[in-house]
Amino acid sequence: xxxxxxxxxxxxxxxxxxxxxxxxxLTLPGLERLLARAREAEHERxxxxxxxxxxxxxxxxxxAGLPVSPLxxxxxxxLADGAAxxxxxxxxxxxxxxxxxxxxLVMLDPAQLRLEAADADALxxxxxxxxxxxxxxxxxxxxxxxxxxxxxxxxxxxxxPQRATGHNIDIWMHKGEQERAWRKFQxxxxxxxxxxxxxxxxxxRGLLPVNSVWxxxxxxLLDTRPIAERMIGADPFFAGLCHAANATELCAKTLAxxxxxxxxxxxxxxxxxxxxxxxxxxxxxxxxxAYDRDWFTPAADALADGRIDAVSLVLTGDSHYAHYRVxxxxxxxGPFGWLxxxxxxxxxxxxxxxxSMAA
Numbered sequence: 001x002x003x004x005x006x007x008x009x010x011x012x013x014x015x016x017x018x019x020x021x022x023x024x025x026l027t028l029p030g031l032e033r034l035l036a037r038a039r040e041a042e043h044e045r046x047x048x049x050x051x052x053x054x055x056x057x058x059x060x061x062x063x064a065g066l067p068v069s070p071l072x073x074x075x076x077x078x079l080a081d082g083a084a085x086x087x088x089x090x091x092x093x094x095x096x097x098x099x100x101x102x103x104x105l106v107m108l109d110p111a112q113l114r115l116e117a118a119d120a121d122a123l124x125x126x127x128x129x130x131x132x133x134x135x136x137x138x139x140x141x142x143x144x145x146x147x148x149x150x151x152x153x154x155x156x157x158x159x160x161p162q163r164a165t166g167h168n169i170d171i172w173m174h175k176g177e178q179e180r181a182w183r184k185f186q187x188x189x190x191x192x193x194x195x196x197x198x199x200x201x202x203x204x205r206g207l208l209p210v211n212s213v214w215x216x217x218x219x220x221l222l223d224t225r226p227i228a229e230r231m232i233g234a235d236p237f238f239a240g241l242c243h244a245a246n247a248t249e250l251c252a253k254t255l256a257x258x259x260x261x262x263x264x265x266x267x268x269x270x271x272x273x274x275x276x277x278x279x280x281x282x283x284x285x286x287x288x289x290a291y292d293r294d295w296f297t298p299a300a301d302a303l304a305d306g307r308i309d310a311v312s313l314v315l316t317g318d319s320h321y322a323h324y325r326v327x328x329x330x331x332x333x334g335p336f337g338w339l340x341x342x343x344x345x346x347x348x349x350x351x352x353x354x355x356s357m358a359a
Contacts, residue, residue, distance in 0.1 A: 001306060001308065003262060003263075004265075004309065004310045005255075005267070005312070006265070006311075006312040008056055008059070008269065009315050009316065010054065010055070010056040010235075010270050010272065011276040011277075011284075012272055012288060012315050013317030013352035013353070014352070015276070015279075015318065019356070021281075023349050025285055026348065028289065028292040028348060029292065029297065030292045030295075031291075031296040031313070032347065033300045033331075034300050035348065036345035037326050037345075038311075039326065040322065042322065042323035043322045044058070044321045045320070046320070049319065052160065053068070053071045053073075053163065054160050054162055054316070055317065055320055056268070056270075056321060057071055057160065057237055058321065059316070059321045060237065061073075063227055064224040064227060065223070065225045072217065072222070073160070073219070074091050074217030074218055076221070077147075077236040077237055078090050078092070078141065078240070079221070079240040080236040080237070080238075080240035080243060081236060082141045083141040085244070087221070089151045089219060090147045090218070090219070090220070091147065091158075091216065091217060091219075092215070093138065093145075093146040093148050094213060094215075095110070095113065095123065095146070096110050096212050096213060097113055097208040097212070106166060106169060107165055107167075108165060108166070109162065109166075109273075109274060110161050110162075111274055119143075120146075122198045124138065126198075127188075127189055130185070130192065151218060153181055153215065154176055154177050154178040156175065156176035156215065157176055158214075158215055158216040158217070160217070161214050161216065162277060164214075165277045166278075174215065182215065186212060189213055190211055190212050193212075217237075224241055225245060227245075227247070228247065228265050228266035229247060229248060229263045230247065230258075230266070231247045231249055231266050231268075232267040233266075233267060233268030233269070234268075234270070238268045253294065254294040255295050271287045272284055272288055272291075275287060308328070310325060310326065310327045311325070316355060317356040319355065324351065
């Protein structure tokens with residue numbers, strides 16, 4: 001029996017402006033079955049619409065024993081990207097695409113760049129003189145994410161790229177004593193890459209040009225607690241926490257692919273992020289339906305027949321997270337379950353609506 005299965009689902013609450021339509025189409029019977037009997041273990045409450053970190057990152061950091069503000073995601077991401085662990089301070093230097101809207105600048109989800117090694121190598125070579133002049137040490141273990149060492153711009157307050165995606169970028173610009181030095185560095189990179197042959201070739205292939213960089217996640221590796229004995233998920237911060245805590249990393253697309261033994265597991269299901277950030281609500285709904293088919297419904301069935309003892313659900317919207325937990329006994333409406341007859345079962349909308357700031 002799996003003692004506890006934790007399912008972490010970022011961006012599973014619809015944006016407030018499309019919520020009514022989304023809930024009419026969003027049927028997730030497995031998730032609703034779990035939520036109907038679950039207890040609320042945690043519910044993040046704040047009124048800050050501009051927290052620079054993502055809700056699931058804050059939950060992960062808190063449960064791994066890391067500081068939540070500032071949240072040192074970069075050294076763990078670097079670890080997941082294949083770099084060796086060390087004691088230096090690292091920040092992620094993310095290649096991004098920023099475009100001009102009617103009266104402001106907007107950053108797109110970096111995942112839309114589909115940046116591969118050849119393009120990344122050429123773009124880094126173009127800014128090598130700038131890096132040398134500033135004596136910056138750049139490490140690039142992965143094409144889409146680069147890292148700079150030793151806090152060259154001090155302790156800037158910096159938003160995660162997915163937090164700033166799709167919004168007026170002025171709101172999310174870096175703040176701190178060396179913010180002007182950072183903006184100068186960022187502008188020089190933008191000028192170097194403007195009309196670069198790599199970007200000309202990318203546009204000819206129908207790809208977005210890489211026209212800027214975004215710095216975030218600065219910190220050093222600290223001792224961490226494992227989220228679970230087994231961890232499944234491709235999110236680089238999550239995977240880095242797995243490496244740092246010496247948890248067992250697995251690849252499983254469905255609950256059926258998990259070993260059914262006495263080892264707890266945490267699964268990060270992050271496929272809803274990309275359609276959410278691009279406002280592709282059809283794909284967003286289809287992604288969550290697939291999760292219900294492959295994870296939520298099988299988890300409810302396994303809980304009911306004794307193959308899992310407890311299920312934790314960490315659900316996040318654009319601003320908040322909630323953590324629900326249901327045991328086998330609670331799902332079966334066991335001792336004291338008669339009290340539940342006098343309380344309306346929690347619905348999907350009940351659980352997800354408070355996770356969006358504008359709700």
